[in-house]
Amino acid sequence: MKFRRLIFANLFRKKIRLILTIGSFAIALVLFMFLAVVKSAFSRGTEIAGADRLVITNRIGLIQTMPIAYRDKILTIPGVKAVTHNNWFGGVYVEEKNFFPQFAIDVENHRQVMSELVVPEDQWQNFVKDRQGAVVGARTAQRFGWKVGDRIPIKDSLYGTNSTWDFNLDGIYHSDKPGGDESQFWFQWKYFDERVPSFIKSQIGWYVLKLDSPDDAVRVAKAIDGKFANSSTETKTETESAFAAGFAKQFGNIEFLILTIGSVVFFTLLLVTGNTMAISVRERTAELAVLKAIGFTDRSVLFLVLAESMVIALVGGALGLILAAGAIPGVGAALNGLLPPLILSKLTLGLGLSFALLVGAASGLLPGIGAMRMRVVNALRRV
Numbered sequence: 001m002k003f004r005r006l007i008f009a010n011l012f013r014k015k016i017r018l019i020l021t022i023g024s025f026a027i028a029l030v031l032f033m034f035l036a037v038v039k040s041a042f043s044r045g046t047e048i049a050g051a052d053r054l055v056i057t058n059r060i061g062l063i064q065t066m067p068i069a070y071r072d073k074i075l076t077i078p079g080v081k082a083v084t085h086n087n088w089f090g091g092v093y094v095e096e097k098n099f100f101p102q103f104a105i106d107v108e109n110h111r112q113v114m115s116e117l118v119v120p121e122d123q124w125q126n127f128v129k130d131r132q133g134a135v136v137g138a139r140t141a142q143r144f145g146w147k148v149g150d151r152i153p154i155k156d157s158l159y160g161t162n163s164t165w166d167f168n169l170d171g172i173y174h175s176d177k178p179g180g181d182e183s184q185f186w187f188q189w190k191y192f193d194e195r196v197p198s199f200i201k202s203q204i205g206w207y208v209l210k211l212d213s214p215d216d217a218v219r220v221a222k223a224i225d226g227k228f229a230n231s232s233t234e235t236k237t238e239t240e241s242a243f244a245a246g247f248a249k250q251f252g253n254i255e256f257l258i259l260t261i262g263s264v265v266f267f268t269l270l271l272v273t274g275n276t277m278a279i280s281v282r283e284r285t286a287e288l289a290v291l292k293a294i295g296f297t298d299r300s301v302l303f304l305v306l307a308e309s310m311v312i313a314l315v316g317g318a319l320g321l322i323l324a325a326g327a328i329p330g331v332g333a334a335l336n337g338l339l340p341p342l343i344l345s346k347l348t349l350g351l352g353l354s355f356a357l358l359v360g361a362a363s364g365l366l367p368g369i370g371a372m373r374m375r376v377v378n379a380l381r382r383v
Contacts, residue, residue, distance in 0.1 A: 003300075007307050010284065018312070021276045025316025025356065026323060028269045033324035033352045034331070035258045035265075037342045051214040052081075053113065054221055055243040056207040059234040065203035066233050074209060077223045079216035084109040085204040087192060089185075091154035091165065093144070100140045102154065102185040104192035113210045116177050117184075123148060123171030131191050134167035137182035141172050148172060154185075159196045208240070266359065273363035277309050281367040288371050298372040305368035306361065313360020317353055324352070 011018055056074070058064035065087075074083050089102035107128055111119075119127070119135055127133040134152060146152065150169045156162065167187055175182050193201055211220060221237040228235045281288070288301055328344050 003304060003307065007304060007311065010280065010304070011308055011311060013283075014280075017276060017279075021273060021312055022316040022319065024272050025269060025313065025359075026320035028265050029317055029320025029352055029356055030324045030327065032262060032265050032355060033321065033344065033348065034328060034342075035262050036348050036351060037328055037344055039258045040343065040345070040348065051239075051241075052211045052217075053240040054209050054211065054217060054224075054237050055240055056209065056224060056235050056237045057205075057243075059225075059236045062206065064233075065200065065205060066207070066235065068202045068204055070228070070233075070235075071204075071207065073227060074207065074224060077220060077227070079212050079220045079223075081210045081212050082109055082112040083207055083209040084113040085189070085207045087189060087203075087205040088158075089154075089156075089187075089192070090158040092157050093152070093154050098144070100143075100183050100185055102187070104189040105186045107188050107190075110186075113208050116175055116180060117173050118176055119171045119173045127170040127188075130168055130170055131188060132166060132168050133170040133188065135171040135173055135186045136169060137184050138172055138174050139182040140185060141169075146172075152185075159200060161195060161197070165195070266355075269359050270363050273309065273312060273359060274366065276312070277305060277364050277367040278370075280308065281305060281371050285374070288374060292374070301374075302368040302372040305371050306364045309364025309368075310357065310360045313356045313363075317356025317360075320356070321349055321352055325349075 056066075056070075058066050068085070071083055071085060074080060084106040086106070087104040089104055091102055092098070093100070111117075111124070117137075123135070127135050136146060136152075141147070146169055148169055148171065152167045152169055153164045154167065155164045165187075173182070173184075173186075189204070209220075211217060217239055221239075224237045225235050291301060291304075292298075325344055328342050331342065
């Protein structure tokens with residue numbers, strides 16, 4: 001680029017201002033990236049949900065249970081390939097801050113429905129044979145330093161037994177889908193049903209079923225809810241993606257909140273960078289007039305101003321991405337599983353860099369157009 005020396009000479013004319021502007025850009029981009037990964041975390045469940053799966057909950061709400069007897073009735077509906085069920089446990093491991101999802105699962109049918117959550121065959125067989133066995137996701141195992149063979153004590157905090165349940169860690173599962181949930185802790189529903197109070201026995205939290213074809217989803221959902229209509233426990237059946245989206249909405253309108261904060265970040269950064277470029281152009285009125293006088297075209301002057309703004313955006317953006325790549329994993333670990341995994345993907349990094357360049361172009365455009373339209377005689381007269 002033949003104007004490189006001229007561009008960098010102008011940028012370093014006010015070093016303190018340049019450093020502060022780049023710093024503002026970097027911090028704003030870190031915030032933008034954090035908002036992007038949080039939005040991605042909450043929407044990931046809908047993105048990777050199985051198109052051929054339905055979730056059945058109590059019509060009143062997720063915390064209300066349903067009879068285990070519903071399972072055989074659901075299997076009679078045409079289009080249903082397999083059914084499994086889960087119960088939320090909600091126990092405490094050592095300290096309450098050590099949160100991770102714990103489920104009592106239907107060992108016989110779980111893998112037929114949730115086939116993307118993979119457990120080595122030998123570990124799964126050990127789990128099936130062990131009444132007190134457990135399987136944990138790779139992310140949670142790594143978080144606590146667990147390995148197969150460990151004894152895991154979890155205190156019941158939900159069902160009133162006031163006791164510690166000891167589990168043998170028989171297996172560690174991985175998700176074969178990028179970004180899949182590897183934070184869950186599973187144990188056998190039959191062991192759960194033996195120990196809970198009588199009012200919860202033979203009751204399950206929700207069913208998950210696999211369809212013969214995703215095209216059957218609407219018909220099967222209506223058939224299930226129709227079968228249990230006007231019963232003492234009516235059901236609500238929806239696709240897994242709709243269930244995941246509804247679960248995320250319990251945290252509030254995350255998408256609207258992120259969009260609002262992101263817009264504020266964008267316009268604040270636009271004003272800060274635009275103001276810097278406007279001041280820079282105003283300070284160099286005479287120099288720009290001289291450049292025009294010696295033959296620089298209007299387009300060349302516009303290019304110079306835009307190039308300075310884009311360099312600030314590129315350097316500030318790159319610094320912000322580096323800071324985000326280092327900070328976001330630490331923030332995710334500090335949240336102790338209170339949010340879904342915060343994953344800074346290549347796509348998100350690309351989005352962040354594009355955002356930085358967009359702001360750089362927009363903030364340099366108006367000052368650049370002003371410099372381009374400036375008449376040499378009028379500019380020299382103002383000096």
